[in-house]
Amino acid sequence: MKDAGFNKPTPLQKKVFPVFFQKKDIIAGVNGAKGKRSSYVVPVLVSLKTHQETARVLIIVSEPENVRKAGREFSRYISKIESDLRVAELVSDSMIKQELRSLSDSPDIIIGTHSRIIDHIRRENIDLSRIETAVVDTPADLEEEGFDQDLIFIFSKMPEKHQKLFYTDNPDSVSLIESMAKKPVIISMDEEHSQENAEMKRSEASVNPEEVEIRIQNFIKTIIEDEDPNVLDEYRKLFKKHTPFSKRGYLSAYLLKAACGGSGVPYKKSVPASRAADPDKTTLFISVGKNRRVFPKDLARLVQSRLDLEQSDVGAIKVLDSYSFMDISKEHAERAIEMLNGEDFKGRKLTVNHAKKRNGSGLK
Secondary structure, three states, X not given: OOOOOOOOOOHHHHHHHHXXXXXXXXXXXXXXXXXXXXXXXXHHHHHHOOOOOOXXXXXXXXXXXXXXXXXXHHHHHHHHOOOOOOEXXXXXXXXXXXXXXXXXXXXXXXXXXXXXXXXXXXXXXXXXXXXXXXXXEOOOOOOHHHHHHHHHHHHHOOOOOOEEEEEEOOHHHHHHHHOOOOOOEEEEOOHHHOHHHHHHHHOHHHOOHHHHHHHHHHHHHHHHHOOOHHHHHHHHHHHHHHOOHHHHHHHHHHHHHHHOOOOOOOOOOOOOOOOOOOOOEEEEEEOOOHHHOOOHHHHHHHHHHHHOOOHHHEEEEEEOOOOEEEEEEHHHHHHHHHHHOOOEEOOEEOOEEEOOEOOOOOEO
């Protein structure tokens, strides 16, 4: 490692290296920490040692530029340690001749975008049956352009037993990634690795964390029970479009601070737990929930598209772990049950019927 110009590990590398050599799956929340690529390049080169006639490591990224950056990082170390390990870069369909030459050279390490890797799999240009380690540098939105589904397809072409390393800058992606990993070690790079966050930490004494947590939970409850998911989705798209990724956390914190009266302490007036019951709507039970990665907007779109309803016909939607409740106009309730009961959705057949009451005081 010293011969390759590696002086000392960064905080991220200190956490990743020992877990990598234990052959455990890793989910690393990078949070802007330095040394991400070297945190997998160095242990990969140490573990592979010398060239073999088969691909043993697959690096999956979302953008062509990230393929090139990872390739340069591997080349820098390989040239300095005089290794015979070979690397293939899969960047663009316009470079397919160059990619085929690299793949015909029996690379030990393949780096590519998810789409290029799948293209070569379908052309039967690459064999992933002996991959030992897969490294995934995820995009900000794991579900954007079907990246998560492409990962599942790629993993299906690999041996059942292999090590996975995921790198993400989006904490919201961790729950989606966990389903793809086997008992992963979660590595989180917190505020101490950012000078800007350190400045924020010094003012933490003016914030009441417990009360802010309550406020956040109230917001989430209101979103689930009261807000129109289609309207919120439009705001979410605008937020992503106009807010740089590196500043989204700060903007969210600023808005939360404003909502808490500027001091981190919530207003005395609390957010209502739920809105008053609408006499023109009835509540349906739907047998699918969070464990199928279902969100209120998914159920709203399903009902509106199948029944050709207006947004006003669908009310509050509450998604729990394994089932959901939806308020719908009484005049459309029976038709919704008739059309959606037994419908295939998210990999299972739905059970849809009228929600039952429990002692007249709540939904059963």
